[in-house]
Amino acid sequence: MKADISIEFAVKLITFLIGVIGFLSVVQHVSYLYSLLFVSLLITSAVFEKTNRFIFPRWALNSIAVMFIIFTVMNMNYENLIEKMIEMFIFLLAVKFLEDKKTRDHLQIYTISVFLLLGSALLSTDLLFLIYFLSLVFLFTVAIVLLAYLSEEPDLRLRKNVLFKIVSKALLIPAAAIPLTVILFIILPRPFSPLLKVSTPGQKAMTGFSEDINLGMVSEIQEDSGTIFRVEMKEISPAQLYWRGIVFDHFDGKSWKMSDKREMVKLGKQLLKGERVEQTVFLEPYNYKYLFALDRPVSINRSRTSKVFTYTLPRSPDKRIKYDVVSVLDETIYEDEINEELYLQLPDNISKKITGLAERLSSGKDAQEKLNSILGFFSDEKFTYSMAGLPVSSTPLEDFLFDLKYGNCEYYASSMAVLLRLSGVPARVVGGYKGADYNAVGGYYVVQQRNAHVWVEAYIKGKGWVRVDPTPASREVLIRSYQSGLFFKLGMALDVVNYFWNGFVIDYDLRKQFTLFMRLGQGIKNPGLDIDLSVGKKSAGGYIIIFIPVILFVIISYRLFTKRTPAEIKIIRKFQKRMRKYGYERNRSEGLDEFLLRIDDEQIRRKAAAFVTDFDEIYYKDQGFTRADIKRLREKIKAINPD
Amino acid sequence: MDTKIQKFNEILQSLLLHLHGKEKALRLSLITFFSQGHLLIEDLPGLGKTTLAVSIANAFGLKFGRIQCTNDLLPSDITGVSIYNKNTDSFEFHPGPIFNNIVLVDEINRATSKTQSALLEAMQERQITVEGVTYKLEQPFFVIATQNPVEHHGTFPLPKSQLDRFMMQINIGYPDKDSEKRIIKEVMSSEAAALTERLIDKDEVISIQKSIRDSVYISDNVLAYILDVVKATRNSKYFLTGLSTRGALAITETARTNAFFSGRDFLIPEDVKEMAEFTIPHRVIFKDEYESYDKKEIIRSIVKEVPVPV
Numbered sequence: 034m035k036a037d038i039s040i041e042f043a044v045k046l047i048t049f050l051i052g053v054i055g056f057l058s059v060v061q062h063v064s065y066l067y068s069l070l071f072v073s074l075l076i077t078s079a080v081f082e083k084t085n086r087f088i089f090p091r092w093a094l095n096s097i098a099v100m101f102i103i104f105t106v107m108n109m110n111y112e113n114l115i116e117k118m119i120e121m122f123i124f125l126l127a128v129k130f131l132e133d134k135k136t137r138d139h140l141q142i143y144t145i146s147v148f149l150l151l152g153s154a155l156l157s158t159d160l161l162f163l164i165y166f167l168s169l170v171f172l173f174t175v176a177i178v179l180l181a182y183l184s185e186e187p188d189l190r191l192r193k194n195v196l197f198k199i200v201s202k203a204l205l206i207p208a209a210a211i212p213l214t215v216i217l218f219i220i221l222p223r224p225f226s227p228l229l230k231v232s233t234p235g236q237k238a239m240t241g242f243s244e245d246i247n248l249g250m251v252s253e254i255q256e257d258s259g260t261i262f263r264v265e266m267k268e269i270s271p272a273q274l275y276w277r278g279i280v281f282d283h284f285d286g287k288s289w290k291m292s293d294k295r296e297m298v299k300l301g302k303q304l305l306k307g308e309r310v311e312q313t314v315f316l317e318p319y320n321y322k323y324l325f326a327l328d329r330p331v332s333i334n335r336s337r338t339s340k341v342f343t344y345t346l347p348r349s350p351d352k353r354i355k356y357d358v359v360s361v362l363d364e365t366i367y368e369d370e371i372n373e374e375l376y377l378q379l380p381d382n383i384s385k386k387i388t389g390l391a392e393r394l395s396s397g398k399d400a401q402e403k404l405n406s407i408l409g410f411f412s413d414e415k416f417t418y419s420m421a422g423l424p425v426s427s428t429p430l431e432d433f434l435f436d437l438k439y440g441n442c443e444y445y446a447s448s449m450a451v452l453l454r455l456s457g458v459p460a461r462v463v464g465g466y467k468g469a470d471y472n473a474v475g476g477y478y479v480v481q482q483r484n485a486h487v488w489v490e491a492y493i494k495g496k497g498w499v500r501v502d503p504t505p506a507s508r509e510v511l512i513r514s515y516q517s518g519l520f521f522k523l524g525m526a527l528d529v530v531n532y533f534w535n536g537f538v539i540d541y542d543l544r545k546q547f548t549l550f551m552r553l554g555q556g557i558k559n560p561g562l563d564i565d566l567s568v569g570k571k572s573a574g575g576y577i578i579i580f581i582p583v584i585l586f587v588i589i590s591y592r593l594f595t596k597r598t599p600a601e602i603k604i605i606r607k608f609q610k611r612m613r614k615y616g617y618e619r620n621r622s623e624g625l626d627e628f629l630l631r632i633d634d635e636q637i638r639r640k641a642a643a644f645v646t647d648f649d650e651i652y653y654k655d656q657g658f659t660r661a662d663i664k665r666l667r668e669k670i671k672a673i674n675p676d
Numbered sequence: 677m678d679t680k681i682q683k684f685n686e687i688l689q690s691l692l693l694h695l696h697g698k699e700k701a702l703r704l705s706l707i708t709f710f711s712q713g714h715l716l717i718e719d720l721p722g723l724g725k726t727t728l729a730v731s732i733a734n735a736f737g738l739k740f741g742r743i744q745c746t747n748d749l750l751p752s753d754i755t756g757v758s759i760y761n762k763n764t765d766s767f768e769f770h771p772g773p774i775f776n777n778i779v780l781v782d783e784i785n786r787a788t789s790k791t792q793s794a795l796l797e798a799m800q801e802r803q804i805t806v807e808g809v810t811y812k813l814e815q816p817f818f819v820i821a822t823q824n825p826v827e828h829h830g831t832f833p834l835p836k837s838q839l840d841r842f843m844m845q846i847n848i849g850y851p852d853k854d855s856e857k858r859i860i861k862e863v864m865s866s867e868a869a870a871l872t873e874r875l876i877d878k879d880e881v882i883s884i885q886k887s888i889r890d891s892v893y894i895s896d897n898v899l900a901y902i903l904d905v906v907k908a909t910r911n912s913k914y915f916l917t918g919l920s921t922r923g924a925l926a927i928t929e930t931a932r933t934n935a936f937f938s939g940r941d942f943l944i945p946e947d948v949k950e951m952a953e954f955t956i957p958h959r960v961i962f963k964d965e966y967e968s969y970d971k972k973e974i975i976r977s978i979v980k981e982v983p984v985p986v
Contacts (some may be wrong), residue, residue: 605986621983624946652986653942655895 037190040183045082047176048139049075051169052126055146058153058165059119067123074127087133098128119152136184143173160534170207178203212587219549242278242464242485244321246289246443249429261466261484262325263532265313265477271468273362275328275488275500276480278465279321280341284454286380287429289447289462307363315355315535322346325465325480327360328500334358341461342366353535366490367497376459376492379451384431387448388455395456400493404501407452411445411503418442418505445503446487459492463500475529600658601648604666608644611670612637625649636675644669680884684710684937687875691731697855698724701848704954705732705820707937710885711929713843714799714819716784716958721824723848724859726782729820733778736881737874739814741776743795745787747830751794755804769806774798777814777878781821785831795819796838816881836961843926844951845958892932893942897985901945902928904982905952909960914974916961923959927951945984952979 056071081087105121126145132138150169154162178199182189191199242261262276281289310327324333324344335356336344346354394410395403419439424432430451433444446462453460467486469478488502609619612628615637619628625645632638647669651662658666684706691702701717705728708715717725733740743754756772773779774795781787781795798804799819804811821842823834839845851859902924910918919927931947938947957971966974 601986620980622980624944624949624984625986626944626946627949649940649944650942653895653898653944654893655897 037192038196040179040189040191041187043191043196044139044176044179044183045134047172047179048134048142049079049130051146051172051176052130052142054165054168054172055126055149056123058150058162059123059156062116062153062156063120063123067120071123071127075130078127078130081131081133087131089131091132094128094131098125101125101128115152115155119149119156122148122152136180139176139180143176147173160531163534171204174207175200175203209590212590215583215587242319242321242323242466242482244279244291244323246281246447246462246464246487248287248443248447249424249426249432259482260317260479260528261319261482262314262316262480263477263528264327264469264480265315265475266310266327267476268471268473269308269310269362273327274468274478275486275502276325276466276469276484277328277330277342277463278323278325279463280343280490281462281464281487282375283378284380284447284451286382287427289450292375307361310360310362312358312360313355314358315353315532316350318350318352320349322349324356324358326358327362328463328465329363329366330358330360332359364500365497368492371459371492373459376461377454377457379454383451383455384428386431386435387451390434391452391455394452395458400458400491401496403456403458404453404491404493404499407449407456408501408503410452411449412505416440416445416505442487442504445505446489449489449501449503453489453491461490461498463488463490467502470525472525472529472532474526475532477532479525479528600663601652604648604658604663604670607667608641608648608670611673612641615673615675634675637673640669640673644673678939680887681937681939683876683880683884687735690875691735694731695724695728696858697851698728698848701728701846703937704844704846707930707933707951708844709816709818710881710888710936711843711926711933712816712818712885713926713929714821714841716839716842716845717820717822717848718825718845719822719848723850725820725822725848726780728848729778729780729822732818732820733780735875736778737877738777738816738818738881740778740780741773742780742782743773744782745784745791747786747788747832749787749791751791752806754791754795755798755806758807767807769809769811771811774804775811775814777816778818778820781819783824784821785823785833787832789832789835792832792834793838795821796841799841816878816885836959839958840920840922842958843930844954846954888933888936891941892936894928894932895942898943898945898948899928901982901985902931902948905948905979908978908982909956909975912978914962914966914969914978916963919956919959923956926955926959930955949979952976 052075056068056075060068101124102121105117105124109117122145126142126149129138129142129145134142146169150162150165153165182191182199264276279291281291283290283292312327314324314326316324322345324336324346326333326344329342330344331342333344333356335354336346390410391407394406398406415438417439418441420441422437423429423440423444424437426432429444430448433440434448450460450462464485464487466480466484467488468484469480471478486504488500488504490498491501492498612619612632615634617628617632617637619625625648629638629642629645632641644666648666650656651658688699688702688706692699695702705715705717709732717728719725730740743749752772754772754774756770756775758767758769760766761768784792784795787795798813799817802813802817804813824831850856905927906919906924909915912918927948930951931943934947934950935941935943953972953975956975962969962971962974
């Protein structure tokens, strides 16, 4: 018959799927070579299956596999352990597929796939893992069930609907385990910090922010849409979104560096003038150790080293870290005395052209006027923003200022700072990020690598350090155009899911567990209290996103797996309750008619009998209670009274 | 159905005119009869066992036969014998008293085991094989056996395995004062019973039996209840052995008839309960220490432990 599906085919199909999922879960961590190898071997295997000719003898495949294992082990070291293991398993998986598969071979393929998935968990913990994991669990269960059929009767053919039934029944097994898993996940004791956090050196090579500014080195800058950090906070005006990271004070003609001469900032009370904003920052692993925060950050819980309002970690983070910041939104930093020598430093080889320009812009003006004049120069002279065709030369600043008149923020900020210093105004370059996208659902800002930015701070006596951003507004337009597309919006939506997956599943640790139970306890004692299960502060909404499906799932499975109280039982309970009211308690082994005989009140007995007769007629004839029946019976119960 | 129930009640009432104070026993006898089973009445002599049987036979207009058991009664006295006929030069079968619709077997425990088993076999098979020839028994076929529980001299107690063949075992019990007074007044109760007018004929009897089988519905949950009761007897501390499947069938059949005559076309747990004490005790073996207890009381206490479906 056409509608029949051979069990062998079904098992092979599922085995393929399992193998592919195992492979997919690690595909981002392996080289193209291995991906290519795997895919081509898989296709070869499919051809073998189709023609039912397996040209490679088993012993040959086995010896190749063994040789490969030896080869891999020899190349292993502490750094590449996991990658090598994964490559080895991919190879073994591909080899397994080339064989004529027996039950044992199928099982081996499943095991290898599970190993691959575990390997992927060691390398990354994003949401995709969950998807791969769930698909594997479900497929695995189905495969095991079908394998049992296959090993009993290899030639078995099943009707589509029968197969469907077997599969759906098999799926119930892991489905039933999910609610329990969720509960266990929440209540099982946790270590203080998440376990699945293995450092992956290769992963954090992101562009955007850098520890130094090198002008004239590249002509083109590639924008990176990768997320560098997320900040849980309220939404504020976009103009104030300057995320401070690093301060450069030393210029050598082509690049800006940070000298070691800076002193610790002593915070004066007069500093705290603007609006206080509390933030919780989730910083992705990256190559440097600077912490970012809204300008000006006055305290960061993670780091005590504050140099010119920048904070650093002891070393660059190799996993996502979280820290709390308090910032004061103020464009000036008051400081009485500064090391003028440091902030007026310039290399000797500044060209005459530039000094002339500085002279022209600043002569006979006070500091504030000089600042305005230089800032005005950048807007007046029709400078434009560009990331391509940047001046690659030994005199990048000159090229930028006089010839090209376009460049990226590094050129603007550098030349501005140089012009300021030339005209006697102490200045420094600040690196960090500018702008961000507010994710209203999650209540947090997403800052991407392409938001990387540098700007200038100029010192004006009596005022302090003033933030100046010479980069034209066209930059914003450029960034915004990226961020209004459909894909970007989709990405933001996904970001919320990922964010909570990380915040709630990956980072679920003892502390959070403890807080959760404490809050739940309080909530039970004090039902009016809002239960706030936030990662940081204001993300209860996010928990609802995660929890509602879980709760729904639990309810639905409860409904599915437990019998509901049948209508007849409910109605009988109602009847008994009514009768109890008049002092007649029915025995569990007592028939309804028998019960009636015990009732001495004539009226009650007569009315109760009306109910019993009606009920018996439906119940003991297996007629099934319709809505109308239930309604009528309820009325009859209501009618029972002594007069 | 209603007319059939009416008929049943008419019979009951009419018979009661002659069987004062025996309503319960009469009702149970009729239930057994319409359930196509056989009845064992265990009681002291002189309480009207015979009268009951004769009355039923008469009321139904059925052929009635009586076997008075003694210890020299032979199986052939029940089944009949083949006698050589000189004229035809062949053996002719002379049917015994078992070839009647209603057979009263008086004092069954006085017959020897061999005779008893011949009888019980006939009850079960509803046919008899004599000298290689099989004879069908009458339809309907109803055996009322009586036994005397007290006097044990020269009796052969029915083996438990055979008691199972009786659908019910009942007692008649002493009549109340009023009833007894009337019985004495009418002195010749036995003759009076014999005069009971015929109320229903053979075909009607068969038709009622058939409609009980066909029209009374047993729901799964009542069936489950019956099986619970059966299971309870099997697990009971009072018995050595519990109820057999034939016993379960007997409860079901009698409960069905009971439901029918109560005017219902479906079974309720009460039907089962009412029948339990008459269908169970003679089928189970009581442990020695409980042998002297009121067996019906024990059965009632067991049934009381079984929860009803709702």
